[in-house]
Amino acid sequence: MTSYDALLLVSFGGPEGPEDVIPFLENVTRGRNIPRERLAAVGEHYHLFDGVSPINQHCRDLKAAIEADLAAHGVDLPVYWGNRNWDPYLADTVRRMRDDGVRRAAAFVTSAYSGYSCCRQYLEDIDRARAEVPGAPGIDKLRVYYNHPGFVEPFVEAARAALAELPADLREGAHLAFSAHSVPLAQPGRERYTAELADISRLVAGRAAPGHPWELVYQSRSGPPAQPWLEPDIVDHLEKLHAAGVRAVVNVPVGFVSDHMEVKYDLDVEAANRAAELGLEFRRAATPGTHPRFVAMVRELLVERATDAADRPALGVLGPRPDVCPADCCMRGITV
Numbered sequence: 001m002t003s004y005d006a007l008l009l010v011s012f013g014g015p016e017g018p019e020d021v022i023p024f025l026e027n028v029t030r031g032r033n034i035p036r037e038r039l040a041a042v043g044e045h046y047h048l049f050d051g052v053s054p055i056n057q058h059c060r061d062l063k064a065a066i067e068a069d070l071a072a073h074g075v076d077l078p079v080y081w082g083n084r085n086w087d088p089y090l091a092d093t094v095r096r097m098r099d100d101g102v103r104r105a106a107a108f109v110t111s112a113y114s115g116y117s118c119c120r121q122y123l124e125d126i127d128r129a130r131a132e133v134p135g136a137p138g139i140d141k142l143r144v145y146y147n148h149p150g151f152v153e154p155f156v157e158a159a160r161a162a163l164a165e166l167p168a169d170l171r172e173g174a175h176l177a178f179s180a181h182s183v184p185l186a187q188p189g190r191e192r193y194t195a196e197l198a199d200i201s202r203l204v205a206g207r208a209a210p211g212h213p214w215e216l217v218y219q220s221r222s223g224p225p226a227q228p229w230l231e232p233d234i235v236d237h238l239e240k241l242h243a244a245g246v247r248a249v250v251n252v253p254v255g256f257v258s259d260h261m262e263v264k265y266d267l268d269v270e271a272a273n274r275a276a277e278l279g280l281e282f283r284r285a286a287t288p289g290t291h292p293r294f295v296a297m298v299r300e301l302l303v304e305r306a307t308d309a310a311d312r313p314a315l316g317v318l319g320p321r322p323d324v325c326p327a328d329c330c331m332r333g334i335t336v
């Protein structure tokens with residue numbers, strides 16, 4: 001038994017106005033060797049949306065939904081929110097938690113997978129924030145949840161809905177294209193990340209669209225052009241499908257928790273525009289966002305951890321992830 005006196009929502013952060021865009025991008029890419037041209041291009045994506053990323057509002061909505069769900073289930077726990085790259089910064093939130101008398105918090109991260117970018121980098125962020133705040137509360141990151149029914153089921157529902165939106169005569173021949181953020185091939189934990197993505201893609205395809213062909217592809221590639229990243233890219237994939245005579249595609253962005261900028265631009269603008277040019281019918285499935293099943297999962301993960309429950313729900317073939325990262329997760333403790 002661990003008694004938690006708070007839940008901490010940890011996220012990526014995003015700009016909320018044109019003047020935030022450059023400082024935000026500088027925060028994200030500090031020390032990461034991202035070419036200037038790439039940064040300028042990504043800045044333009046944000047400016048298309050008046051410099052406002054949807055991600056912070058998603059976090060406010062998710063926080064409110066979690067608070068309502070906890071209250072409805074008699075769990076009396078305050079919920080805090082802190083980001084890696086933008087206000088409210090994690091260190092400021094941790095300071096406020098300490099001032100409020102929080103001693104031990106469970107952390108729910110808006111990233112569902114193993115691997116450096118999805119798991120260890122958030123652990124490092126939490127460590128760094130705690131190191132900045134004398135007397136900081138203890139913070140336990142909840143387990144990786146990509147295969148939890150509360151994450152999988154909203155995607156199954158969303159994939160079915162997107163398929164149903166296709167013109168009836170094209171539905172039967174439609175392909176499913178699962179997508180996730182690309183990462184460098186050399187990134188620690190990359191094998192585990194891709195294995196988990198394949199696991200959930202197979203699961204969602206089998207439940208939402210049995211018999212339809214599916215593939216796992218990547219999006220939002222960054223880094224220097226010479227550095228190898230996970231492929232194929234979704235746009236190249238759409239071109240390949242089109243050339244092979246496929247006429248309709250449902251894109252399921254299983255790599256993400258909400259419809260933030262990597263979804264609203266890279267999929268809804270870039271991939272959708274290319275599909276339109278090709279004459280390919282393209283529908284994008286919703287991410288979990290504030291789906292009640294997803295919100296309930298946050299509480300279930302918290303209760304499971306607090307009570308050290310033996311039953312750890314997990315779908316697919318890889319099994320539940322342990323509470324504390326083992327060597328094949330994100331190589332925590334190994335220097336890159």
Ligand SMILES: CC1=C(CCC(=O)O)c2cc3nc(cc4[nH]c(cc5[nH]c(cc1n2)c(C)c5CCC(=O)O)c(CCC(=O)O)c4C)C(CCC(=O)O)=C3C
Nearest residue numbers: 012014028032042053055111117118181183222260261262
């Ligand atoms: C695996 C992964 C996730 C999923 C897990 C998770 O959700 O955390 C993710 C999410 C996100 N990535 C985001 C934005 C950005 N990511 C960048 C750059 C990078 N992402 C990477 C990986 C990932 N990223 C990597 C390896 C880089 C290269 C630099 C580095 O090694 O760190 C850059 C720099 C410009 C560019 O080059 O694209 C931006 C602006 C936003 C916010 C969107 C919004 O504002 O709504 C979100 C949720």
Ligand SMILES: [Fe+2]
Nearest residue numbers: 117181220262
């Ligand atoms: Fe990213």
